[in-house]
Amino acid sequence: MVDVAIVGSGPAGLSAAAHAAAKGMSHVLLEKTDHLSDTIYKYQKGKHVMATPSHLVLRADLDFDAGKREAILETWNRQIAEGKVNVQLNAEVTAITGAAGDFAMTLKNGQTVRAKAIVMAIGTQGNPNLVRCPVGDGAVVQYQLDDPGEYVDEHIVVIGAGDAGIENAMGLAADPQQGNKVTIVNRSRDFATAKAANVQALLAMEGEGRITVMLETTASAINQGEIVFDTRDGEVKAPCDRVIARMGSAPPRGFVEATCAEFEEREGKRAIKAGTGIAFTSADRVAYPKLSP
Ligand SMILES: Cc1cc2nc3c(=O)[nH]c(=O)nc-3n(C[C@H](O)[C@H](O)[C@H](O)COP(=O)(O)OP(=O)(O)OC[C@H]3O[C@@H](n4cnc5c(N)ncnc54)[C@H](O)[C@@H]3O)c2cc1C
Known part of the structure; x- marks a missing residue:
């Protein structure tokens, strides 16, 4: 031991x-x-x-x-x-x-x-947040990007404008010779979770016409060769060969509870047994475990 x-x-x-x-x-x-x-x-x-x-x-x-x-x-x-x-x-x-x-x-x-x-x-990376819209047969959706240099002449949509999404989008558009048409979509109006340096670099690339940035936009359907966006101005369809979804990740509560927790009935509900050494910050499924002091 x-x-x-x-x-x-x-x-x-x-x-x-x-x-x-x-x-x-x-x-x-x-x-x-x-x-x-x-x-x-x-x-x-x-x-x-x-x-x-x-x-x-x-x-x-x-x-x-x-x-x-x-x-x-x-x-x-x-x-x-x-x-x-x-x-x-x-x-x-x-x-x-x-x-x-x-x-x-x-x-x-x-x-x-x-x-x-x-x-x-x-x-938390074992638990990436998945796209929620319908995904048609043959559509390509991935949750990771290893080497942006691998892709050429593709219409690529990056969903999520946190640091991971912004860095993926900028990597895919960095070399104009690759010929990728890169769009990044963000459901909110600002870039609340991204670092200022990344946001600045992204907006500079948008200004140069190298990346399309769509704010207040979500994907409503992903089909082979096409994506449908829900935007402020209504539905927009665009060509799309590949979606790279970078929408964060959730703490592995299921794993932690399944491996570490003992349960008891409390007020008619299944609850983690008091004093078993594990607690979460709230009942929300995406809450983080309380850290040891
Ligand atoms: C795309 C991306 C870009 C980022 N860029 C930055 C950045 O520029 N600067 C920065 O400060 N932060 C950045 N972050 C955040 C940073 O990576 C995390 O904060 C950091 O990795 C968290 O460290 P960790 O040790 O808690 O977990 P992790 O680094 O996620 O490591 C967890 C490890 O546990 C292993 N594991 C999981 N389950 C099990 C199991 N059941 N049994 C055994 N092993 C297991 C995994 O394989 C992994 O090796 C970025 C994150 C992402 C996703």
Whole structure:
């Protein structure tokens, strides 16, 4: 049995694991994919990773400086190896039983890992928000973009104008030689969740006629070769070979409840048993778990 098992090797899990290793605690870092930090690994090729907030207080010995995705991953891979962090890849945790002092985690491969304490650092990317409108046969809808350079001469619609959507749209339109016609749609009038630098760069590209920006717009149907928008001025149809939907993600409440929670009947409703060590900030399905103090 290890002192602490860390589930998930994003920046949160890597920091916790590096800290445990530096303190000489027995530990294991369990990561479901075959590489560290899957969310950052899946950022689009060459992405400039910004520091949010701009002055991060680092709590572990891993370095972080704003920079290219590739450089950040290279630094973390090297420092995790140098710090002798005990990493187990291809180790997806599917169930947790027991209590503080003796937890048992079941992995997808059937293995059991026991730990006195668990740090859950699984992020939210396993739960992307999906498009809600009808999607016809043959229509292409994807929730991730690896390499914007792969697409040529396509009409591409990016749904969602947060940082991920804006960066995808700008990447797809960056090289005019690719010949993509890129449209980004946002259901609200402003860019409330995006960083100012991204919004500024997007609006500059719109001003140069390289990207079409549609505000107060939602998709009402996605068909092969065509998308239907619901806009302030009514329905608009446009050619569309591919939709890239970047509409955020929800915390994995189902997973956390299924693996960590015990339930009881309270006032006629199924509720998480008081005192079982897990609580959410509200009854809303997209509420985040309460953080440990
Ligand atoms: C497209 C995009 C661009 C972004 N750009 C920036 C940026 O420029 N600057 C910035 O500061 N932030 C950015 N963010 C946000 C940033 O990526 C997150 O805040 C950060 O990754 C969260 O870290 P985390 O460690 O909590 O979770 P994650 O990084 O999501 O890591 C979770 C890890 O847990 C693993 N995992 C999940 N379930 C299990 C399981 N059951 N068993 C084992 N392992 C599991 C996953 O495979 C993953 O490796 C961006 C996010 C996205 C999606």
